[in-house]
Amino acid sequence: MASFEVTEWTLEGVLDEMKRIHNTMKDRQFAFILGAGASFTSGIPTGQHLAVRWLKDLHLRECSDGCPLENWVAGCGVGDVTLTLEAAAEHYPQIFERRFEGDREAGYAELEAAMEGKAPSLGYSLLAEIIQHTRHKVVVTTNFDNLVADALAMHAHQSPLVVAHESLAGFVRPQMRRPLVAKIHRDLYLHPINDPAGVSTMERGWKIALKKLFQYFTPVVVGYGGNDGSLMNMLMGLDQGDIAGRMIWCYRAGSPPPEKAMGVLSKHNGLLVKIPGFDEFMLQLAAKLVTDFDVAAIAERTAKLGHERAARYREQASTLTESSIHGSPAEQRAGEVLTQSLRSNHSWWAWEIRAKAEQDIEKRKLIYLEGIGQFPNSPDLVGKYAAFLELAYDDLDKTEEVYKKSLELDPMHAHNIGNYASFIEDHREDYDVAEELYKKSIELDPNHANNISSYANFLVEHRQDNDAAEALYKKALEVAPSNGWSVCNYAIFLSEHRQDYDAADALYKRAIELDPSSAWAIGNYAKFLAYKRQDYATAQALFEKAVELKPSFWNKANLEEFIASQNKKN
CATH class of the missing domain: 3.40.50.1220 (TPP-binding domain)
Structure with a gap:
């Protein structure tokens, strides 16, 4: 050779x-x-570092005459040649064998400890x-x-x-x-x-x-x-x-x-x-x-991934809290455990969970205010408070003031921008401003399913652009297939604007399967069954369930009156 x-x-x-x-x-x-x-x-630690550490342990155990470590190592009998601290890595296996002789599991445990939690x-x-x-x-x-x-x-x-x-x-x-x-x-x-x-x-x-x-x-x-x-x-x-x-x-x-x-x-x-x-x-x-290598882009993408994972974690826990309110005793107990396990002084999110778990509106408001007092610079908590005010009170000026405060704290907060766009659309009827806000929210977070669906709803209601809206509904389902709210929005669109009742029916069922405690999804499916399928008995049962889940959301008398009139005709 x-x-x-x-x-x-x-x-x-x-x-x-x-x-x-x-x-x-x-x-x-x-x-x-x-x-x-x-x-x-x-x-x-490298093999050299570990080998030296274990030689020091052996020296402590075996050297009884006070010989310095360097001198002791040379004659300690590890390996077939004279050993030095500088060349310890070359004899790593022999040093490991001698150090953990009779208790190899202790050696494995030490290796585990050396590597535990390292990123x-x-x-x-x-x-x-x-x-x-x-x-x-x-x-x-x-x-x-x-x-x-x-x-x-x-x-x-x-x-x-x-x-x-x-x-x-x-x-x-x-x-x-x-x-x-x-x-x-x-x-x-x-x-x-x-x-x-x-x-x-x-x-x-x-x-x-x-x-x-x-x-x-x-x-x-x-x-x-x-x-x-x-x-x-x-x-x-x-x-x-x-x-x-x-x-x-x-x-x-x-x-x-x-x-x-x-x-x-x-x-x-x-x-x-x-x-x-x-x-x-x-x-x-x-x-x-x-x-297109870019270290900064990698760092930003990684940070965003972490943020999105944390957001999903919070969203799933929040959904658990909401569903436990009207759920089975076991589900209610799970919600109680979640609420009790959160320490309010550690996170803005703990205050959000506490507020959602409180059924009394005035008490919930006080929880939000107490939480904001502790976390005044949290755009997330301030934004959640604004959304609560919009649904629970008629003080539009105060609600808008809180929305604007959340955006002052973080002008790039896609979730808050999307919610503010919906507020402007529903309560100020300034559709041009609302549309610009929707577009900005999606530009900041192209995978935010709720903002995408909300903008799709906007295009249907105020721009009559059904094709663009449908593309957005599909995009929302693509980026978040488990988002029941987006699924239900698309079902409503297919029913009302495409007359594709079979597809709509399947999506309604999927939305309820994804979120069984959503009074909104159940109520909309009940309306669909009554108005589009003439399945009044099933519609009646579903609507009663929706009203039970959220009595303040649906006008039960109106639907019952419609169903009664249809039954009379038939």
């Missing part, structure tokens, strides 16, 4: 080469080999962007953590197939429909491989799977020290030509690859490149590979 000196390139040169391969060789993909160094900026660093987030937006979707790692999968989930990207045990290695294939994370030393919770025998050898299933993989994927090594024998021996055992392209080994200044890694690079014509760190490398690589 011929060998040659390993070539080292500049970082700029390697990044340029990776970009060229990405653009011109569509059949070539990169596989990222990650080690503990990649997780260090996420707050997870992906910038580098992992950027790796997630590369995985999501390019064809380079494979990660092979000796790490036990879940940072790759966490980063993909955090940014709402496609979930990966995580192969965390050698018994599952058969699921690793070169052609995958989704991202792959191959954890060759197992997962943190599946008895991670930490012992000398396990770290020095690779199970046959992994050898076969990785050999097939590297025929199509160029390995890019980042944050991996190359100190375990399993992966290094496997790579060394591959024949020349078994690896697609030139393997790229990234290392940090002062931490060159070990001799075994240099042998692998020599055999497979690999490249060395010095990088400032994992995060910095991923930042520059993402800029080369991801179209």
